Amino acid sequence: MKLRTLAAGLVPLLVLTAACGGGGSEKTTSASGKELDRVTLTLNWYPYGEHAPFYYGKKQGIYEKHGIDLQIQAGQGSQKTVQATGAGQTDFGWADTPALLAGVGQGIPVKSLGVFLQITPASLQFFTEKNIKTPADLKGKLIAGTAGDALSKTFPAFLQKNGMKESDVRIQNTDPAGKIAAVMSGQADALLGYASDQGPTMQDKSGKPVSYLRFSELGLNFYSNGLIAGERMLQSDPDLAKRMVTATSEAWAAAERSPQQAVDSMQGASEQLPPAKVLTDQFSTTLTLLRTDATQGKAPGVNTEADWKETIDVFAQAGVIPDPKPPADYWDAGAAMKG
Numbered sequence: 001m002k003l004r005t006l007a008a009g010l011v012p013l014l015v016l017t018a019a020c021g022g023g024g025s026e027k028t029t030s031a032s033g034k035e036l037d038r039v040t041l042t043l044n045w046y047p048y049g050e051h052a053p054f055y056y057g058k059k060q061g062i063y064e065k066h067g068i069d070l071q072i073q074a075g076q077g078s079q080k081t082v083q084a085t086g087a088g089q090t091d092f093g094w095a096d097t098p099a100l101l102a103g104v105g106q107g108i109p110v111k112s113l114g115v116f117l118q119i120t121p122a123s124l125q126f127f128t129e130k131n132i133k134t135p136a137d138l139k140g141k142l143i144a145g146t147a148g149d150a151l152s153k154t155f156p157a158f159l160q161k162n163g164m165k166e167s168d169v170r171i172q173n174t175d176p177a178g179k180i181a182a183v184m185s186g187q188a189d190a191l192l193g194y195a196s197d198q199g200p201t202m203q204d205k206s207g208k209p210v211s212y213l214r215f216s217e218l219g220l221n222f223y224s225n226g227l228i229a230g231e232r233m234l235q236s237d238p239d240l241a242k243r244m245v246t247a248t249s250e251a252w253a254a255a256e257r258s259p260q261q262a263v264d265s266m267q268g269a270s271e272q273l274p275p276a277k278v279l280t281d282q283f284s285t286t287l288t289l290l291r292t293d294a295t296q297g298k299a300p301g302v303n304t305e306a307d308w309k310e311t312i313d314v315f316a317q318a319g320v321i322p323d324p325k326p327p328a329d330y331w332d333a334g335a336a337m338k339g
Helices: 049-059 079-086 097-105 150-161 178-184 198-205 232-235 238-257 258-262 276-286 303-315
Strands: 025-029 034-040 067-074 092-096 110-115 122-127 142-145 168-172 190-194 210-214 224-232
Touching: 034 079, 034 238, 049 067, 049 168, 049 258, 067 238, 079 092, 079 097, 079 110, 079 224, 092 097, 097 110, 097 142, 097 150, 097 224, 097 303, 110 210, 110 238, 122 178, 122 198, 122 232, 142 150, 142 178, 150 190, 150 303, 178 190, 178 198, 190 198, 190 258, 198 210, 198 276, 224 232, 224 238, 232 238, 238 258
Parallel strands: 034 067, 034 092, 142 168, 142 190
Antiparallel strands: 025 034, 092 224, 110 224, 122 190, 122 210
16 A cells, blocks of 8 residues: 655645634624624534534534634645644634644644544444454455545554554545445445544445444554644734633533534534434544543543653654654643643
């Protein structure tokens, strides 16, 4: 399997016209007359179940309580969200940590304010009828993946940890949307994806049960999606950054307590929004990813330096970050949630 660098394509900057420019944000007024900072948050992709806490937090007035008029906009992949956030084309981003690590390595001025999905949803996904029970059952199988993404970069490490070689499987590279089509059409036996995303969609469209081999349950875990901000935002308006972190943690905690209401709050969020049952399944899986052993009992978004080091080590070994740096180069602990 030929692996391209995850950092490829990080240089061109995505223009997001609705953004505020990072720092010195526009002011708006709430219905009650409270002055708010109009803040843009660019997601990693089109809205799906994982994003429910942002919509719920907005609907419940959690962001407004912290002086924020939150504007949520769709993304086009974590790499582009990292680019746009570092360039100040959006105030905050929601992106995968591997894309952040690669972006910082490329000199993009961006930092994490806290990873919320601390257990990776990375997984092999397949119809249950394939009778794949262990990694060894993947031998000779055709796997749909996307060249250069975090999943393709870490898949060799997953295989190695489970006593296998890259040559034991065949990889069919396609775009992200094409992976589901490949499995549903029978052209591929399984796909590399996120358990909180593609699996529920495949199950809904096909009417057939989907099963998973999760990286985190088979020897390989690393940080996934979290809140990010550009260096310019952090320097010019650190108070806004801290309020955004606090509001987001509260929104996720509220959604964790009321998952169905959180999912319901997404109604009308996007023309591409998955069906209600898929959203519910996606968010249900997302809630299993919030904490490592080190953060059990902590508020959503609380990170530890040890977990950051583990993630950095995984991606240094995978070649995503050829010059690994200490956690402080990727994570702003000062603005982040405290344990």
